Amino acid sequence: MPEQTALLSWIIRKAIRYLISGFIVLVIVFLVPRLMPGDPVRNLVGEDVWLSPATLQALRSEMGLDLPLNEQFIHYLLDLFSLNLGYSYHLNGPVLNILLGRIPWTLLLIGTSILAGACFGVIAGALTGWNPERWWARTLTGSSLLISSIPPYILGLAFLACFSFYLHLFPIKGLYDTPDIFSIIYHLTLPVLVLTLFYASRNLLIMRGSVISERGLLYPQCARALGIPRQIILKRHVAKNALLPVLTLIALDFGFLFSGALFIEIVFSLQGMGSLIYDAILLRDIPVLTGSFLVISVFVILANLSVDLISVLIDPRVRMGRE
Amino acid sequence: MNQRENITKKIKEPVLIIAISILLCFLLWSLVPQFFTSCDDHTRYKPYLYPSFLHPLGTDDIGHDILSLVIYSARISLIIAFTAGGLSIIIGVSIGIISGFFPGIIDDILMGLTDIVLIIPKIPVIILLAAITRPDLMLLILVLGLFYWETTARVVRSRVMQVSGAGYIQSARCLGFSSGWIMIHEILPVIYPVVLPKLMLVVAGASISEASLSFLGLSDPTMNSWGKMIADAFTHGGFIRGMWWWYTPPALCIVLMILSCVRIGMIWEQTGTETAFE
């Protein structure tokens, strides 16, 4: 019973902490785009179009930019309660709809890569960590080291140049040519491959590292001494405990899902959250920026909370030794 | 085997020696570039030249000798990576130590701060800051340094908390040593095996970020770095003209630097086996 109440109070304390940070982030996410120099109204039209000062003023008040900041903040909070993320004048639509249009594609691209990278990385990492001296373990470790040391956009560029430009095996841009499943798969293969390699190699290295350190602890040695076969030790005992750091990372990956793989999107000309945010920065599209940052922050908070929960539930040592 | 012997044994590994020599080579390039190449990175020759004896890596779209660009760019790339990394570590370690040593309100506030930095979407905010200000080396380093410290802080904090309960710390406290003295003289030496690999990883991360920002055209165009070279190759026809000698060398340098940093960071990997009796 005391352990349960302790757990409960721990969850509550964490939740409160995240709520407070969340609110502060809310304020930051509101302020930063509005404090940016540069005029959002100017970017509503092309560079060679002239707007009279009267038009500029009219547009500015339509966009609600001439209100004092505290009033804008109140509007912002009130809108949030009704799930209204604002209206983008640059993209001509409610921010929520714009986000909902992009999020599924980002989810598809990055979510698939995270999952594939997680599966491959964890399994391969556990195996290489358990047998680090074998030649295939060394090769895998070496190549993972190499891949995770390459900046992702360079990897993407290399793949694009090699497989699309020179070998003409894959298309050069877009999420699909015609909206059917084959076209989508065809177009997404290369970007997903690049991202998966990236995640998988990082996960492999970390899993390997933690399996190696777990291996050296007392309890697997005891199990070995007791005669339990190595494979079973790996699967039943060590892997579960070694999983923790990787799981932490994977959960965090999901949190940062929507920061989007901006560079992959640029290299492969894909339409996702990353380029939405990048364009919004260049155009000073304040509602879209605030909305996107908010969505990202919410996911990161959820991800962190789940990481804390997972670590407490999986590893009994954490439960005991926690503050 | 204790820590020291572990490390000494590892340093003799061949891969590690290669990693250290690569970093030393880059260091030399940044300190005395003129010893490695006769041209400098500002003189212009005929543009778009193929590699030749005079210009082993050809020239870029304006006519700079590419080999010299690679060598001279080492300076900025290294400065950014190590200064941002160092800044990051310093902030992370300070916050981690203070937070771990003084549980309670201070800990909660500092961890709350860490949470906020963790939650803010880094890449978009870095892009935003780079876009709205005049691109400046110091600013870039500051921004990169300010965003990567939170994992260091967390790791340091948990280690400090593990150690604070130890006997010798308690005795130091009883004997009246001030908290500050204890933190610096007793705790700091214990945490460096945790911090140093982190330093290397953060350096690698800063390097990737700098290269990525240059790719978007947001770094300082008056300062040559490897990331900027790749970005220039991309925007000035290097790719479409198939000038692999322009973009491959800087990419290779970035990868090698990151690889070396990571490999060096692996020295402090704990692979010793635990024993039931010390």
Add this chain to the structure above:
Amino acid sequence: MVKLSRLSMVVFTLLFLFIAVTVNCSAAEDKVLKIATVNDIKSPSLLGDYNTIIFSQISNPTLFQMNSNGKIIGQVVDSFEVSPDNTVWTFNIRPELYWSDRKPVTGEDIAYSINMYGKYGKSGRWLGEAITDTKVDGNKVILTLNKPYTNLDREFATMYGIVPKHVWEKIDNPVNFTSEGPYVGCGPFYMDKIDLTAGKIIFKKNPYWKGDAPYYDQVDISWFKNKDAASEALESGAMDTYYEYSSSYPYAAIDSLMSTGNFELLEKPTSGMTFLGFNMNKTPVSDINIRKAIASAINYPELVDISILGHGSVPNEGFVPTIMDGYVKTPQLKYSVDDAKKILADAGYKDSDNNGIVEGDDGKDIVLNFLSRSSFSREAELIQEYLKAAGLGSEIRSVEDNTWYELKDNYDYDITLDRTTPAGMIMHASLGTCYFDSRRTGGGVLHNVDDPVFLNLCDEILATRDQSKLTTYAQELQNYYAENLPGIALYWKNDVTPYNKAIKGWYSNPIYGILNQYTFTGVKPVV
């Protein structure tokens, strides 16, 4: 057990991939023209998205258009009359224009479109203030304006495409309306679908178009996020031509493209230039001698070689390029470092400490505050070098566009690099005046000249439609530019449009390039 299921999973995935690849590699098309671009569409709004408006030239034409020589001719408008005091404009709408839903284009549509832009538009708001009365009389549309306007035909040659009244009058706030299509159009094609995820916009043949029948059934404009991907698409044959608003095909990619042997180049001079602008009210640049020295210090031939890879020429004195209607010939600009040094020396600038940089009135080295847009970083680097050779120091600040707008609006620079677009060059009093007139602020213009002589000249040009007077004024303007140097063009460049050799019939105008009716009714494969 585990191994078998894992293996079968891998095999299955590979099979799936294989099918996907082969299905997409074999594609049957009926006659589709494919255009590659880097102008991406951010939201599917016919009237609200910048690049969609540009592409809509094909489907929702403007009242007037520019022909390939830069002259304004009719498009939807057949002919027009202007009252002697320039306040009443009568447009005669071309007969035999039909919307893609079979209804004819009438004066009502024109009147509706213009007033809609005036009420809801962003760039068209001024129309709402200017137009006091609109009358429709059969195929005539008569606009009465609140003050004399001499260049309405020029204004209507860009941006304000006409839309059908019977469709749009039901829509609330048309400028913010988004829809993936189809949109009813009256050009040779109409906009069928804007597909943001696939990254392309599809135009289909207008079944009720009564002009020359286009060969193609469909036009696809696909946008790429980086130029190299677009170039690669062109080279591999996936695309037939390349388009970029107010820009040329990337010069660096031309060689590679030509080596495929499948392309020819349509090369035309353009009035889009990169130019060096001055803060006319700040020392030392306010001194005409400094500007003259700078004009001699720039190595124009090298810039033509490096920046535009030879696709252009050294500009002449003055600001107006050859291609523009109203061009007045002046001597060519000359690059001479010695001349530059002499001008500085004669004007009294000395280099007393022999460090290579002359000193200004305050005795300190002249180091010019050089504000540059990040897209011109190469030119900025070169110019810094040229200035140094002549004895003038400079410090480059390279910023992205929005930051640049703010800084230059506050005149926070000594010299700056900016660019003109063909549309911008004809705005205001035409001939580039919109870039310098200090009364027109904002956007990409410098508004750095407040000299009453210049401003009066602009006003006089705006007050008349008399061709002979306009010719005189053009001469005066060009001379003003040559003598006062508010801006120096770095080079005159050619816009290069590559097109598949197998297709002929391309027509290009200075503002919208190949996006015009002549192209889309005229292109067909070479038989």
